[in-house]
Amino acid sequence: MATSAVSPVPRAPWRLWRSPYLWLATVHLLGDAVVVLVVGLLVLVTLVVAVLALPLAYFGIRLTVSATRVVYHAGSWERSRARITRNQVIPPVFPPARSASAVQDCWIALTDRVLWRQFGYFVLLFGMACAGIPAIVLAWSVPPVLIALPFYYSGWAAERSQLGPFEIDSLTKAGVVGVLALLFLLFVSPLLIRGLSAVDGLLVRNLLGASATGALAKRVDQLVESRQQVVNSVEAERRRMERDLHDGAQQRLVSLAMTLGRARSRLGKSNPGVLELIEQAHAEAMQAITELRDLTRGLHPPVLTDRGLDAAISAVAARAPFPVRVDIRVPVRPSLTIESIVYFVVTESLTNIAKHAQAARAAIRIIRVGDRLRLVVTDDGRGGADPDRGTGLQGLIDRVSGVDGDFSVVSPIGGPTVVTVEVPCG
């Protein structure tokens, strides 16, 4: 996450004098006044326009949205100014993306907290400018005049001059004032400017930059979206591989098996030795076809794409080495990715049960609960399934958590084991 980086500001006044910081900060504070006069007024006017224009039907709504963008532009300009004079890097904020309807845009624009934070900045900047101008005068204009006091005191100043409550009526007193002013200029002025500049920097950072939680929330959104894209692209890739295998290798193997079958029938009984070889080759080709079929079904079974979970899982259950009851009630199909992951959980669970559970039977139940899909796989095996003991459960958990799903397994020793998965329908 980007943080606002300010170049290290010297703390000691004499070091301040040696860095360009003092002058840049002064320029910035002077700039505040200018900005308040020009930009602040602009921002104020546009927002007034924005709110007043609202009732003007379609045109007004458009105008309002455009007006809120002006505030963003002004904020962006202020961030640039802070970067130039104070070397302060602020994570930028952006206006909300446009949606399909103007009315919705308008609502989003006016309820946008980031917009009102920036507006608040310009209001507070007015206060900054009110404090900043007198401070600059006090820091940079008054002390030099007073330092010069002893020099012109004796010359053309009045015999007595009034300096606040003090009356300066001798060169000694004028000298003391001059020295004090010099000390003030050397030690207090830099600190004064630095303090104001720091307050200004705080305003910029907290009101014009992306707030830490806002930035985090945004980042989370981006990550969720990009993870979704990764998961989707992986699933799409699996489907593509399945198709390519089917259109290529699988068809060639079937064709090969057919050719061998024809060779076998042509040969008849004339050459038993060759016939045996051909039969062997045919059997191997058929075996390869079966293995490839199982492989592609593991990748992404075409029946899942075409006919959905019910059909695909019924087929898997039918091939299990023990009786499996299937009860699937999903009237509306979820996304292909979610289907694929649920299917994967089912096939892996059945494999696990076959490998570890010594179960006599199993049951698969899938129902839709609101906008989530709940899958329950039970078996009457010996239980004791533990994700940490590498019984194939970890792979399932990884795959389910990839789509923000929940996974739980209850498996006491002696069974029964219940695996429950809930995923969003996507």
Next chain:
Amino acid sequence: MRVVIAEDSVLLREGIVRLLEEQECEVVAAVGDADQLLKAVDEYQPDVCVVDVRMPPSFTDEGLRAALVIRQQSPQIGVLVLSQYVEERYASELIGNNPGGVGYLLKDRVGDVDQFIEGLRRVAEGGAALDPEVISQLLVRSRRADPLAVLSPREQDVLRAMAEGRSNTGIAKELVVGEGAVEKHISNIFAKLGLAAADGEHRRVLAVLKFLES
């Protein structure tokens, strides 16, 4: 036996054509999509057609829909559907109320030449040829509590073979037993499952499918 073949993969289509010609079948047309299939069936009135489910343009279930049209318009023409996967509901749609002259096999079974030809002949003669995977799926989805628990393993084998559409002779050959034994098994199965004894392969297939679906 006059056959029309509809399969979009040229490799497999040519393979099936050669295979059938060697088996003394007359391939009257070999086409690559569902529209041409319906035209060819209209024109040639074959005994049986071999239909791939996925065909252009959309590669979903054109072949299956064309098969349903043929079943409706020309019930005398046998239809053997080949699919990348078998789905019990596709099978139910195809069979409707009449398992006569219908077949539904995994595409890969074409490689098992003898079985494929035997199934095709059965379909052409008005019998049925259902993939064993269809039957297994029906068993899984059956709402009855373990419908086959009452049957002996041997009887279960016979039931599956019967549901696939095999004749007594076919079942006897597959299980390497005498036809008399098969008949005895079948009457036992019908008695145990509480089915009315059905004559003829169609009725038998239908009875078993209905039992499994109910």
